[in-house]
Each structure stands twice: as C-alpha cells, then as structure tokens.
Amino acid sequence: xxxxxxxxxxxxxxxxxxxxxxxxxxxxxxxxxxxxxxxxxxxxxxxxxxxxxxxxxxxxxxxxxxxxxxxxxxxxxxxxxxxxxxxxxxxxxxxxxxxxxxxxxxxxxxxxxxxxxxxxxxxxxxxxxxxxxxxxxxxxxxxxxxxxxxxxxxxxxxxxxxxxxxxxxxxxxxxxxxxxxxxxxxxxxxxxxxxxxxxxxxxxxxxxxxxxxxxxxxxxxxxxxxxxxxxxxxxxxxxxxxxxxxxxxxxxxxxxxxxxxxxxxxxxxxxxxxxxxxxxxxxxxxxxxxxxxxxxxxxxxxxxxxxxxxxxxxxxxxxxxxxxxx
Amino acid sequence: xxxxxxxxxxxxxxxxxxxxxxxxxxxxxxxxxxxxxxxxxxxxxxxxxxxxxxxxxxxxxxxxxxxxxxxxxxxxxxxxxxxxxxxxxxxxxxxxxxxxxxxxxxxxxxxxxxxxxxxxxxxxxxxxxxxxxxxxxxxxxxxxxxxxxxxxxxxxxxxxxxxxxxxxxxxxxxxxxxxxxxxxxxxxxxxxxxxxxxxxxxxxxxxxxxxxxxxxxxxxxxxxxxxxxxxxxxxxxxxxxxxxxxxxxxxxxxxxxxxxxxxxxxxxxxxxxxxxxxxxxxxxxxxxxxxxxxxxxxxxxxxxxxxxxxxxxxxxxxxxxxxxxxxxxxxxxxxxxxxxxxxxxxxxxxxxxxxxxxxxxxxxxxxxxxxxxxxxxxxxxxxxx
Numbered sequence: 001x002x003x004x005x006x007x008x009x010x011x012x013x014x015x016x017x018x019x020x021x022x023x024x025x026x027x028x029x030x031x032x033x034x035x036x037x038x039x040x041x042x043x044x045x046x047x048x049x050x051x052x053x054x055x056x057x058x059x060x061x062x063x064x065x066x067x068x069x070x071x072x073x074x075x076x077x078x079x080x081x082x083x084x085x086x087x088x089x090x091x092x093x094x095x096x097x098x099x100x101x102x103x104x105x106x107x108x109x110x111x112x113x114x115x116x117x118x119x120x121x122x123x124x125x126x127x128x129x130x131x132x133x134x135x136x137x138x139x140x141x142x143x144x145x146x147x148x149x150x151x152x153x154x155x156x157x158x159x160x161x162x163x164x165x166x167x168x169x170x171x172x173x174x175x176x177x178x179x180x181x182x183x184x185x186x187x188x189x190x191x192x193x194x195x196x197x198x199x200x201x202x203x204x205x206x207x208x209x210x211x212x213x214x215x216x217x218x219x220x221x222x223x224x225x226x227x228x229x230x231x232x233x234x235x236x237x238x239x240x241x242x243x244x245x246x247x248x249x250x251x252x253x254x255x256x257x258x259x260x261x262x263x264x265x266x267x268x269x270x271x272x273x274x275x276x277x278x279x280x281x282x283x284x285x286x287x288x289x290x291x292x293x294x295x296x297x298x299x300x301x302x303x304x305x306x307x308x309x310x311x312x313x314x315x316x317x318x319x320x321x322x323x324x325x326x
Numbered sequence: 327x328x329x330x331x332x333x334x335x336x337x338x339x340x341x342x343x344x345x346x347x348x349x350x351x352x353x354x355x356x357x358x359x360x361x362x363x364x365x366x367x368x369x370x371x372x373x374x375x376x377x378x379x380x381x382x383x384x385x386x387x388x389x390x391x392x393x394x395x396x397x398x399x400x401x402x403x404x405x406x407x408x409x410x411x412x413x414x415x416x417x418x419x420x421x422x423x424x425x426x427x428x429x430x431x432x433x434x435x436x437x438x439x440x441x442x443x444x445x446x447x448x449x450x451x452x453x454x455x456x457x458x459x460x461x462x463x464x465x466x467x468x469x470x471x472x473x474x475x476x477x478x479x480x481x482x483x484x485x486x487x488x489x490x491x492x493x494x495x496x497x498x499x500x501x502x503x504x505x506x507x508x509x510x511x512x513x514x515x516x517x518x519x520x521x522x523x524x525x526x527x528x529x530x531x532x533x534x535x536x537x538x539x540x541x542x543x544x545x546x547x548x549x550x551x552x553x554x555x556x557x558x559x560x561x562x563x564x565x566x567x568x569x570x571x572x573x574x575x576x577x578x579x580x581x582x583x584x585x586x587x588x589x590x591x592x593x594x595x596x597x598x599x600x601x602x603x604x605x606x607x608x609x610x611x612x613x614x615x616x617x618x619x620x621x622x623x624x625x626x627x628x629x630x631x632x633x634x635x636x637x638x639x640x641x642x643x644x645x646x647x648x649x650x651x652x653x654x655x656x657x658x659x660x661x662x663x664x665x666x667x668x669x670x671x672x673x674x675x676x677x678x679x680x681x682x683x684x685x686x687x688x689x690x691x692x693x694x695x696x697x698x699x700x701x702x703x704x705x706x707x708x709x710x711x
Contacts, residue, residue, distance in 0.1 A: 078376070079376055080376075111523050111525075114455075114523060115457075115458050115460060116458055116460075117448055117454070117455055117458040117460040117464055118444070118447040118448055118450075118453045118461075119454070120447075134441070135444070136447045137441050137444060138439050138442070138444045138447060138448065139439045140438075140439055140460055141440060142458070142460045142520070144376075144379035145527070146524050146525075148525060148526065148527070148667070149667075150376065150666065154374075155367075155440075156367060156368045156374055157369040157370075159364075159366060159367045160367075161440050161441075162441065163440070248525075267526060268526075269526070274523050274525035277535060278457075278519065278522040281522055281535075281538075281539065282462070282516075282519060285539065296504060296505065299407060299503075299504035299505075299507050299508055300501065300504040302406070302409070303406045303407060303500040303503040303504040303507075304500040304504075305409075306409040306411075307406055307499060307500045307503065308500075310411060
C-alpha cells in the first residue's frame with residue numbers, strides 16, 4: 001500500500017515535471033509595429049569607429065588602451081566600458097576583410113529579460129528597447145549567461161560593479177529616442193552603414209537591398225531611414241540573408257553583409273527563441289501553481305499519516321525513560 | 327516503530343582536536359579572502375570574465391553543493407513519504423548535513439551576487455519575474471533553508487530540554503516535512519532548467535532542453551542517497567562506530583533504480599538529438615563526457631550486484647563514484663561544456679583564491695557537522711551488546 005502510494009505520487013510528479021505542456025507552450029513573442037532598431041550594412045562600413053567613440057562619449061566610458069601611454073582607445077571586444085564595437089573579420093575564401101558592428105541586438109524575445117529574476121532587464125512594450133535598471137539588479141549575471149550575443153557585461157573590477165549594456169541611447173539621463181533624437185552610433189555614421197528606424201521600415205529596406213541587382217546605383221540613407229540625407233553608390237553583392245529577421249525569434253538590430261554571418265562571428269541561432277523554450281518548461285511545471293499544490297497535497301497526506309504512527313510510539317517510549325532524553 | 331532508535335550526542339566531547347583545528351584554519355582563510363572580495367569586488371579574487379559569468383562559486387558551491395546536500399531530502403522521501411521507518415536512524419545526520427550544505431549554498435549565492443545589497447528585490451512581488459528560473463531557485467532555496475532549520479529544530483529542543491515546545495512542533499512537523507520534500511523537488515529540477523535559456527552556449531552533449539529538469543532531479547536524488555551512504559560510512563570509520571551497512575544497502579537499491587532510469591533517458595536523449603558523435607571527437611569536453619559516463623556506470627554496476635551491495639566498502643565506493651558522477655555532470659553542463667561564443671582567448675580556470683573559498687566552505691560544513699554531532703543528539707544511540 002505504502003509503496004503503491006509512493007509510486008503513484010512519484011510517477012505523477014514525474015509526469016508533471018516532464019510534461020512539455022504543448023497546450024500552454026509559449027511561442028516567440030510578437031514584435032510591435034513601433035519597435036525601433038538599427039540596420040547595419042557591413043558592405044557600407046569603412047571601419048572608422050566614429051560610432052565607438054560617440055558611444056563612449058554618451059555613456060561616459062573610458063578608452064581601453066593597449067598600453068597606459070597609448071594615445072587612443074584600442075578595445076578588442078565588447079566590455080563593461082565598450083558597449084559598441086567595430087570588428088574586422090577576414091573571409092575564409094578571400095583576402096578581403098569585412099567589418100561588423102557589435103552591440104545589443106535588442107531581441108524581439110530577449111533572453112536577458114526572460115531570465116532576470118527581479119525584472120531589472122525590461123523590454124519596452126512600444127519601442128522594444130531592452131533596458132537595464134541597476135537599482136534593482138542583484139548581479140546574478142544570469143542575463144550574461146543567457147544572452148546568445150554576449151552583450152550584458154558585469155564590472156568585475158569594481159567594488160560595487162553593475163551590468164552595462166547598450167540601451168539604444170534611451171537610458172535615464174540620455175533619452176535620445178524619447179526626444180526624437182538618434183542613437184549616437186547612427187547619428188555619427190558617415191556612410192549610412194548604420195541607420196536608425198522602426199524595425200518594420202528597416203526590414204523592408206534590407207529586403208529592397210537584397211532584391212536589387214549588385215552593382216546597381218542605390219540611394220543609401222544616412223543616419224536614419226526617414227532622413228533627408230543620403231549617399232549614392234553601387235550596391236555590393238550581399239549574402240541573401242537578413243541576420244536578425246528570424247534569428248532567435250528575431251532582433252530589432254538587423255544585419256546585412258557580403259560574407260557569411262558565421263565568418264563575422266554571429267551565432268547560428270534557431271528561429272525559436274531559447275526564452276520561449278525555457279518559459280514553456282517553467283510554466284508547464286509551475287503554471288497557476290496547480291501541479292506543485294497537488295503534489296504538496298499528496299505529500300502532506302502521506303507525511304501526516306506516517307509521522308503520526310511514529311510519534312505515538314516515540315511518546316510511549318519517552319514516558320518510559322524520561323531522564324535520558326538527551 | 328521508532329523506539330529502537332533514540333539519538334544521542336557523541337560521548338567524545340573534545341571539540342579542539344587536530345582535525346577541527348585544521349578545518350578551522352582553512353575556514354578562516356576563506357573568510358579573509360571573502361573580506362577582500364567585498365572590499366575590492368569579484369574581479370579581485372576570482373577569474374570570472376566577460377565570457378564566463380559563472381565560476382566555481384556558482385557551479386560548485388551552489389549547483390553541486392546543494393546536490394550534495396540532498397541527503398535530508400532523500401531520507402525524508404524514504405522515511406516519511408514511502409514510510410520505511412527502519413531508515414529513521416539515518417534521518418537526523420542527513421538533515422544536519424543538508425542544513426549546512428544548503429545554508430552555505432545560499433550564502434555562497436549571496437557572495438557571488440554582483441549587487442548583493444539589492445538581493446531583497448527577489449522577495450518583492452512587484453519586482454518578481456515569474457518567467458525566471460533563477461527566481462524560482464532563489465525563493466525555493468531560501469524557503470528550504472528555513473524549512474531545514476525547522477526540521478532540525480527538534481534536535482535542539484531535545485538538547486535544551488524544551489519538551490513542551492518540542493511536542494507542539496512535533497504535531498506540526500508533518501507540514502514542514504511535506505514542504506521539505508516539495509521544495510527540493512522544485513529547485514533541484516530548476517537547477518537543470520537554468521541551462522535551457524542558455525541554448526547553444528551549453529554544449530549539445532549536455533543541452534537536453536525539455537529534459538533538463540528531469541535529469542537534474544534524478545541526479546539530485548541519486549546524489550542525496552549517495553551522500554547518506556558516504557556520510558554514514560565516514561562516521562562509522564571516523565568515530566569508530568558500528569557499521570550501518572544493513573541499512574545503507576537498501577539505499578543502494580534506490581540509487582540503482584534512479585541511475586538506471588537516468589542513464590536510459592540520458593543516452594536516449596543524446597541518440598535522439600544526434601549529439602553522441604561529439605563524445606568521440608577527442609576534445610577535452612569529449613573526454614570529460616566519457617569520464618562522466620564511466621563514473622555513472624561504476625555505481626550502477628556495483629549496486630546491481632546483490633553481493634557487492636551488501637559489503638560496506640563496495641557501497642562506499644558506489645556512493646562516492648555516484649557523487650563524483652553527479653558533480654561532474656553538473657560541472658560539465660555548466661562550465662566545461664560552456665561555449666562563451668567569444669574569442670578563443672576567453673578562458674576560465676578558477677583562481678587559487680576562488681578555490682580556497684570553495685575549499686573553506688567545505689571545511690566549514692565538515693567542521694560544523696563534527697561539532698554538532700558532538701554537542702547535539704544527532705547520531706543514533708549505539709546499542710551495546
């Protein structure tokens with residue numbers, strides 16, 4: 001009887017613990033029409049790093065020098081002092097280099113937002129900008145671990161370090177987007193390699209570039225998709241792939257390039273966001289707290305019945321030799 | 327049914343012995359390093375970097391450490407839920423070890439927090455993110471530490487002769503025992519779920535996605551029973567007491583069943599996901615995977631033999647290898663199989679100070695255990711023939 005009860009309980013909790021819960025499976029989050037982002041076209045980038053400098057200026061971040069007396073910033077990778085960087089990668093099949101701009105992709109279904117225990121990482125419901133609030137952050141660094149692009153960075157060398165990440169220049173005290181200004185990196189880009197706009201418009205623009213013929217004269221907008229400024233020039237030969245259209249549920253920063261995105265160090269992600277898988281598992285187990293409550297009910301019943309019998313015999317025993325209780 | 331097994335503090339009351347002195351020194355070193363961590367930041371003592379946000383303080387002290395602390399959970403499951411009263415003598419020592427393991431696991435998590443002064447936000451409903459596995463782990467581990475203390479309280483009340491209070495607590499104890507079984511089931515499975523959101527950064531050999539929580543809870547249970555065997559064997563030898571092999575072999579059988587189920591599912595999953603080829607590419611990860619597999623299979627082989635299961639030494643080896651296997655599985659999944667997706671120069675190996683803190687925490691656990699069993703009625707009374 002006991003064994004049967006136990007097995008029943010064990011098997012039911014095993015079912016609860018493992019059911020993939022297709023009924024309540026959470027798919028990728030949808031993207032709002034007003035979601036904003038940037039389009040980076042690697043074929044337009046000349047590697048001037050004006051965007052890197054502007055980003056450091058706006059965020060008040062120090063240069064990372066190769067040696068203490070080096071005159072300029074020589075950051076090799078993103079860090080808590082470098083939230084935006086231009087990197088050069090050599091294509092496997094040619095001697096040509098391609099630049100890539102790395103910064104927060106502002107995922108449509110952001111892993112960092114999904115995993116943050118205290119809602120310090122938030123996604124704006126309208127703009128979709130992924131922001132961070134250090135005043136509630138506990139510094140567990142789960143966001144760092146869960147970001148497929150390695151974006152959030154913790155300041156390990158500080159006594160009271162914090163997480164740093166690109167917030168599309170809309171962080172407290174900067175608020176470019178709220179004030180109809182551009183993110184710093186888009187504002188200073190001289191070639192239109194990086195432009196700001198709504199994700200919808202940028203995606204349409206990226207598709208136009210892919211559809212046009214390589215070599216054809218093309219009007220490249222500068223700074224923003226709706227900007228009056230532009231540069232004309234021949235279209236490069238693109239990879240027929242818009243990075244960020246579907247990757248990990250889609251991103252609000254979109255990339256175009258002439259070489260494969262893997263060469264440029266971008267991860268090859270499935271279309272389903274990891275956050276949606278994680279939340280599906282979590283909510284199948286804990287949704288409405290029904291399953292844990294049911295298991296607890298069973299446990300209470302068994303524990304009460306089994307412990308009662310034991311305590312009764314303990315009591316009888318204690319009464320017999322009370323002096324020896326310790 | 328329980329009249330046979332009353333508890334008694336160890337007769338040997340000497341607290342200052344060579345082993346306790348050494349353990350105290352090691353613990354003290356850890357405290358000094360921790361002072362440095364709080365004054366100068368995490369980077370001053372750890373090798374954590376932009377590619378490796380979690381080092382051994384998370385992976386060993388919390389993820390593996392609480393796995394080792396599942397003895398109380400395992401014994402509560404057997405004694406109070408499955409009603410196998412004969413194992414009762416093993417409950418209190420297991421609970422004590424769990425109390426230390428979990429409390430220090432919780433403290434370690436706090437130490438590792440980069441913004442520990444904000445930790446209270448986890449308990450504010452307005453800040454809680456119910457989608458976060460980390461929230462579930464944090465709340466559950468905190469709650470379980472409290473429950474463990476209440477479960478252990480009768481031992482203290484007995485020692486200080488608060489019989490009335492103990493009687494009152496005894497009447498409600500079943501609630502804490504039930505909650506004390508539910509909570510580890512929840513957060514130990516969630517420790518596996520933590521990895522799901524990390525996606526490709528966890529090597530395919532360990533990224534089992536939907537199966538992560540099941541694998542985590544199965545190994546936690548097996549580790550829980552194994553640590554009971556391990557501790558009981560150490561107590562028998564260390565304090566020159568009677569062997570408890572007659573009880574421990576039953577636990578061996580439970581481990582055998584858990585391991586069997588785990589290994590079938592684990593390898594089934596690897597085959598289904600076509601991930602097994604990664605085990606033979608000669609890389610360091612692959613070697614660690616194979617070592618992990620061997621460590622899981624050794625206890626299964628030992629415990630599958632009725633003959634070997636009845637021998638104390640074989641049981642000890644099985645329990646010990648099972649603990650190593652469970653620990654390595656977690657190390658592999660969280661650290662060794664970790665792909666930071668950054669340049670090759672991003673590597674992690676714990677600094678000596680990081681290691682000394684983890685070693686110090688183990689020393690604190692053992693030291694606390696030794697002092698408690700000498701001062702409090704934890705171990706079952708020896709029956710003299």
